[in-house]
Amino acid sequence: MDISGISNLATSIADTGTGTKRQVGEVDLAMLKKALDIEASSAAATVAALPPPTSQPNNLPPHLGQNINTTA
Numbered sequence: 001m002d003i004s005g006i007s008n009l010a011t012s013i014a015d016t017g018t019g020t021k022r023q024v025g026e027v028d029l030a031m032l033k034k035a036l037d038i039e040a041s042s043a044a045a046t047v048a049a050l051p052p053p054t055s056q057p058n059n060l061p062p063h064l065g066q067n068i069n070t071t072a
Helices: 004-016 021-049
Strands: none
Touching: none
């Protein structure tokens, strides 16, 4: 995870005091993007950890699950 851009921006804001709203918004946006990236990789790892689906559950007859009944 590359955080050099965030640390540079945070350092420049700290050097200038509170920073402008634009700078603070950039930091917030960068942190949000990193959080979403981490969440996406975590979700992908969770999905990858699931066992592969079986063709037919062991305790159900083979004719079940072949049709979907719908009404309008």
